Amino acid sequence: MDAPLYPPATAYVQPVRVHRPLDTKDTAIADLMAIPEAWAIVLKEIPNMQQRIGNEQLKPHLGNFSFRSLTQFGVVKAADLDRIDAQLKALGSAR
Template sequence: METPIYPPAAAYEAPVVRPYVLSADGCSVAELMANPAAWAVMLKYMPSIGFITQIPETKKLLDNMTVVDFAVFGPPVDPKTLATINAELAQIPSTGAAR
């Protein structure tokens, strides 16, 4: 078997670190719960998420599931509601690190 020959790279773009922004579909539920202002926004628009997070089986999933992921356990997330939530969350100063 012969080793393939690859052409040299044409260009390199250095990776750019995006600013950290709170969002319902980009942050884990645990991240949102850790920020009281963000969690208040979530409960304002999606009160059922408060109940879902108290279920023993879902507690272990809070670190790696977003609010949109949890829609499997409850009512689906309306795209307009999600846009409203994300707009309000973007206004909240966050202390999170870059993703």
């Protein structure tokens, strides 16, 4: 049996990243770390955050976890994240 032949796409549009608001609920930790202004806000509110998330078991998941998802493990407190969210909102959105 031969593989089917498909014609090339004629209406392909290259995907682009859309602007999204920065927050501690939907933005991954790795994404916040990649934005210097956002990471400075996180470190200002929670100075020892680098040590809290520096665990070797947690590092592979920083692209999947948000800070809000870590509240159930006691890594961060919701009150701290509320202060961070207010400041991230002032930064605007990111791609």
